Amino acid sequence: MTDLTVTAENLRRSFDDPNIGKVVAVDGLSISVRKGELTALVGPDGAGKTTLMRMFAGHLKPQSGSLSVLGIDVAQDPQSVQDRISYMPQRFGLYEDLSVQENLDLYADLHGVPAEQRQERFGRMLEMTDMARFTERPAGKLSGGMKQKLGLACTLVRSPDLLLLDEPSVGVDPLSRRDLWKIVQQLVDDEGLSVIVSTAYMDEAERCAQVFVMDKGRLLAHGTPAELTSRAKGLTYTAIPLSGMPARDLQAGLIDARDLIIDATPQAGNARFIRQPTADEADLRDLLGGIDTEPRQEELEDAFMMLLREQEQEDKGASAATGVVGRKQAIKDDKPVIVVRDLVRKFGDFTAVASTSFDVAQGEIFGLLGPNGAGKTTTFRMLCGLLPATSGHLEVAGRNLRTARAQARARIGYVAQKFALYSNLTVRENLEFFGGAYGLRGRTLKNRIREVLGQFDLDPSAQSGQLPAGFKQRLAMATGLLHQPEILFLDEPTSGIDPLARRAFWRMITALAQTGVTIIITTHFMEEAEYCDRIAIQDAGEMLIIGTPREVRAQAGDRAGQTMNDAFIAVVEQHRADSRSRQVAA
């Protein structure tokens, strides 16, 4: 027996797309994965991660090359492999009308788990996922994070020889994400399980023994996280902005200087960046213009960004949208553009949003954060006028959008959580429609369409449903900004898109905010909260905290480390513990 679970030699797989022609998803890839370890596949959209996973699971036949999983040739005998592995697809297919217990039973029956093992296994799974209380609840009624945990539990009803997880944490809040990883880690430690996981989160990849970085169907690099991280050695710094300067403005300035700077993100009130190894010291000093910098410990994310940027330059990749995207707005007065007072929303007996109040000022980037099912989407929908409030006062640009005359809605833009444009229409047709619906006509409409097409680097004749995730997101943004709204609502706009696209997205958001556009955004990527002026954290319908990222971190206390992710978890857990003890006391 060898100590390898997967060996692939020169794997190739392409698909025929009626619109684009042949798409090569996996292109001559060779890989070998060791037993009893956590292995990560990372890469941007279209890297071929999912195709590769499906080939491992025997769902897709490689067109050429050899692939052996657990010592079996998958193409020859997929069923024997499937009998020994467990695979969790990106969207695990739970039966939504069956209860949690029934879903578990079904998969246990299908895997032929003997009754005596079953009780022990279920008990453990339910305990680890913290779902013992919900066994009777239909799977469709669970929150996104819980569904994902249940999916993992169903995948793990028996001990497989190899576990494949395809982006298990997309759209999952930090708490559920942490729980998911706890389960996986425990199985690796206790049972010596072999796991291959594909992910867009670098903190997840960092936990793995081996990391494979893929792009466009090819392997860019591989090694232990430490080996990969060392690529960024000596290039990583933190820049400390002058007082009064928002970190995101400094970050924006840095990331625009692409000759000198590989990547920059705001963090903890500072801007962290990676300099180009070839960057001239003098130029760098000019760029920073007297701002203090200090070297910082390199991280896996830095190495990953370096690899992607190198690749992008080789491919002469599409440059991200920057520049002025909004109409410059005069800051009128200090009056807030959004006023929320005692907002309540109930669905039957269930209180989705409990008495909530906050204001948002013009030109502010306001982040709504919270675990899955915390009520942030409900709050968001009430603000946009899509859902009536049960009680309370609500004002957006001086009006309640639900009751205001239709024209009032022309002042807001809205980008939905999942891609919500007409997927069988082309990019131009979508823009023409929404422009028309917002009352743009003739030359004005034509000009605006030309402008946004340029800004977002979109191909007008592409069919929108066929676009890669990052481009879909750009189109959604282009549509939301076509009529130059004063307020932009963004519901998890970056969920499921890769780091490069996220950087470009935020660069545009900060540019917009500079022109005076007010932005309300929800997100699961806690590091993105660093771009916001203020954030609000909701849980179980209640507003836990509102403040600048710095204030939120301060309130979370030191115990939480200094990333936003840790702060978020600390705030939510503190609140949950408090309310539990209050319940006990009562």
Added chain:
Amino acid sequence: MSGSGFISRLIALTRKETRQMLRDRSNLVVGLLLPLVLILLFGYGLSFDVTDARVAVVLEDSSPITLNAVAGLEGTDYLSPIWLHSMPEAEAMIRAGEAEAILRVPAEFTTDLAQGRGTLQLILNGVDSNTSQSIDGYATGAISNALEHLADRSDTRFTGSGVTVVTRTWFNEAGNSTWFLVPGLIVLVMTLVGAFLTSLLIAREWERGTLESLFVTPVRPLELVLSKLAPYLIIGAIDLIMCLLAARYLFEVPMRGSLWLVVLSSMLYLLVSLGLGLWISGVTRNQFAASQMALLISFMPAMMLSGFVFDLRNVPVAVQVISQALPATHFMSVIKTLFLAGDYWPTVIRGLGILTCYAAVLIWATHRTLAKRLD
């Protein structure tokens, strides 16, 4: 591994399908309530039997002999005469849809009749050809009868000797259309339950991504197909019982063949249409397309081209070829024979044989669409 695994997986999957079916109320609405509504609508709503057809009788001559002759129209349930005196009035009634026919008694009728060449004019609204032909027959018959009675009494013979027609209609002496529509109803209900309900099943699993999760388990495609058939077979069986009870007690249609053959052939056809629905579902992988296709290739043809109302002996060869390719056509002929004619073995055996082949082919084809590959 193999043998017992097959059974236990099959049970698990069947339990899952049954639970899903029972939890989605719309399934039960289409599966149980709609058939009930259909039975009642078909039984009561569809009828070719003309009753109380309105005949505008224009009496330009009103001698006693005339009145006696047309009085025959009163004596039948089929017709209901409206007495008028002018032709334009009657024509207006036809145009306004207030009468189906005009019977015109010309002014010289009595004189002509005495000379043996009496002529009555019957004008029909031919739009509904079926109804108008029936009215033609009823009116002609009623008047001839009345005149014959008259002749018998006055001892003059109107009718000469000659060839007479003695008609014997087998299987449906009274020509009651309910008798031939109700057995056909079983075909439609079985098609509906089978093809429409199941056409969503596999497509739904593709759309929701549940199939990909099942594929990595040791489940074999055949187990999936069988587990999806089972619960709907039971729904179909309940519908069959409803149909049979309605046929027997509500519509009083005789069942001249054996009950077990009716049940056997119905269940076999149910299997065929379940298979057809599943196959459509597996091929399209899209709920919308699947239900459209189910409607277009199973239900509409079963209603229009299977011999349900339209006699296949009358249609052009090209259409016959198509209708012979429909499983519904063969089941229709078997079920009508069993209900009205009895156990006529050549028809029954031929029909059952064809249906068995269809069932086998469809289940095999469905199982192929589920081969564990995503490409």
Added chain:
Amino acid sequence: MLYLAQLFALIRKELRAILKDPSSRALLFAPALMQALLFGSGATYDLTHAPYAVLDQSRSAASTEIIARLEGTGVFQRIATLDNSSQIAGQIESGDALLVLQFQPDFAAKLSGGAEAPVQVILDGRNSSTAGLASAYVSSIIAAYNADQGAVPPLTIVSRAWFNPNFESRWNLMPALIASLSMLQTLMLAALSVAREREQGTFDQLQVTPLTPTQILIGKALPSILVGLLQSTIIYLIIRYWFGIPMNGQVWLMYLGLITFTTAAVGLGLSISAVALTMQQAMLYTFILIMPLMLLSGLLTPVRNMPEILQWITYANPLRFGIDLVRRVYLEGAGFRDVSFDFVPLLAIAAVTLPLAAWLFRNRLS
């Protein structure tokens, strides 16, 4: 002006979404085309090749003459010549023959003796309407034979059928298809239009634009109505030129009727769509609705044969009046005054369903 421009944008988007790819275009028009051709040829009550068998035990000049006349009509087609009466049952039971004509050995003797000479006609009654028709045909042929032999009846009834002189059932059925086939799909199209947007999330996107519910309603209704009318036109052309059924009425009146009818049907569809949360629900509701609508419309059997209570229910069925209107304009050449009543229920249905749908767009809780 702005109002119209916004509306135009919406309608253009709807039409693009419906007609964009060739396969969805095909799905819209091919079924109507095929069904019109297929049902037009297949759905007939008329006897054309009625198979029959003969058992001529008389073998006389008279029996031969009668059989020749039967063949001469072109309606009947002999499939078997039998030798003895035990073969009759097989022919009828198998459904091979619609009728068996039997002349007994003493037929010729009776006839020449001046007595009544019976001809036995054994019919397969499984399909009562064909059996009835065949029986009537045989009777009329015999009557004609008798008349030619000099047995002139003192009374003749001269029947004339208006609007459909040859009693062709196709004439009755096909114009009804102009309304019913197009309804099948317009109802589905309208029913899915909002449900699809809800499911794909685009309805939210639509609701945050300045479009008013009325604009959304018109924007959703018009494309479906247009598609429905286009389908009706295809079927109309097939009926008129392929099947050659003459149009007696005014085309504009038929279209006025079709527009009203399609609007009512689309109103019904949009109401379903506004209630349904998913496409699956919308399809199911449509399907459940379509069956009774078809059955209670007079498409297959006349409304007036139904029990009274069902006849009352048909007043809520747009298809009943759509079919009635098209049939009467097409075949009877009815004028506006003749069919004006048909417009009343159609307009009433549209006046209820369309505003209801618009209200539901915004007030349906999701």
